[in-house]
Amino acid sequence: DQQVKQNSPSLSVQEGRISILNCDYTNSMFDYFLWYKKYPAEGPTFLISISSIKDKNEDGRFTVFLNKSAKHLSLHIVPSQPGDSAVYFCAASAVTGGGNKLTFGTGTQLKVEL
Amino acid sequence: EAGVTQSPTHLIKTRGQQATLRCSPISGHTSVYWYQQALGLGLQFLLWYDEGEERNRGNFPPRFSGRQFPNYSSELNVNALELEDSALYLCASSLNFYGYTFGSGTRLTVV
Helix, strand or coil, X not given: CCCEECCCCXXXXXXXXXXXXXXXXXXXXXXXXXXXXXXXXXXXXXXXXXXXCCCEEEECCEEEEEECCCCEEEEEECCCCHHHCEEEEEEEECCCCCCCCCEECCCEEEEEEC | CCCCEEECCEEEECCCCCEEEXXXXXXXXXXXXXEEECCCCCEEEEEEEECCEEEEECCCCCCEEEEECCCCCEEXXXXXXXXXXXXXXEEEEECCCCCCEEXXXXXXXXX
């Protein structure tokens, strides 16, 4: 049972344009969401997070939007840069319920082209 | 500050053998998590250790086991290796519920 889903395995955008990566979840207990970025041969690195009490969190070029009613979140990267090319994982946790385990999606491979 | 370190970087084993993977968390982090990244399957949760005890376990057979030592470092053991155990095994550590720091992983290949 895949509780966190990233339905687009890959995404290609031009440098300078907006990248939008999507993530859906099914577990209503999830109340904390994170995005991680992963380069080949490296471990995932934390990018940005959002609590369920918010619907938007911004950090420089990265913005995460949360739509709780739709159980959907998205990561916007503006403007996209070639160095952003990586696999992006969405993750969720049920913090209030005492959970410490992060449940990850399958990832989206982003390619930013010149 | 040193990050999460994993060893070895690569490991090649024969089917039926045992593999031992090691992880050292960030200093001060008491929780260690193990994840498996098999091809096309994202990051699958394996095990969570905290203060030396196993706190949670993912949907993996009992031949996947591990332990956490008093210095909070951890070992993941995989017995009776099968070809489908070939994957990147990632260790992460954390202080709280708000995200992990990952190591670079151990690439296990079973032949």
